[in-house]
């Protein structure tokens with residue numbers, strides 16, 4: 166997968182050189198290209214923002230540098246043989262990121278991310294981008310950040326860990342929270358007793374069927390308490406009558 170990230174803070178993405186994603190890049194599973202928006206300005210101060218039309222607080226990101234940068238990104242994608250790239254624009258006004266969306270993005274050969282700052286990007290940048298690319302505005306939650314960089318890091322990580330070979334044990338990816346539409350239940354490791362707290366006996370039993378049943382029941386109970394709407398969203402018949410009654 167090829168990922169292009171446009172930002173005025175390319176150094177914000179040093180974490181993508183670390184850990185699982187850093188290893189995936191070293192192995193060629195993932196290729197990340199950072200674009201500094203200021204490289205596509207033409208004034209001495211490398212200006213990327215201006216006052217909002219209609220007044221109001223803050224500044225809006227100017228369309229010209231964005232248009233030139235996304236043109237260059239698109240040309241790079243074309244050179245790589247990708248003619249239908251997907252541009253993801255993190256924004257508090259976007260559709261909420263879900264595991265299903267991350268799985269859909271993980272199937273894309275090429276993703277680009279537009280990291281807005283200030284009061285956002287001039288709307289015409291997205292309108293123009295939609296002339297040439299698929300564009301999705303995505304939120305990572307109902308709160309406000311200083312810019313799209315942190316959200317882009319979250320989305321890239323959620324997507325990259327789904328790519329073949331990135332997470333050592335692919336089975337753990339399939340069992341993760343949300344992978345099955347449920348929250349993950351509690352996990353334990355040695356010692357069996359710690360500060361007087363014991364590991365649930367079933368996990369020490371060696372009875373794999375009982376362990377699997379216990380883990381699923383724990384996941385259902387946790388989901389029912391913390392995110393009941395996820396249970397409502399499960400496909401009909403996902404829970405047995407016994408599980409429905411938990």
Ligand SMILES: Oc1ccccc1-c1ccno1
Pocket residue numbers: 255256257281282303304305306307308309310311312313314316
């Ligand atoms: O709050 C933001 C500011 C800029 C870009 C994205 C965001 C955001 C908030 C939640 N998800 O994305």
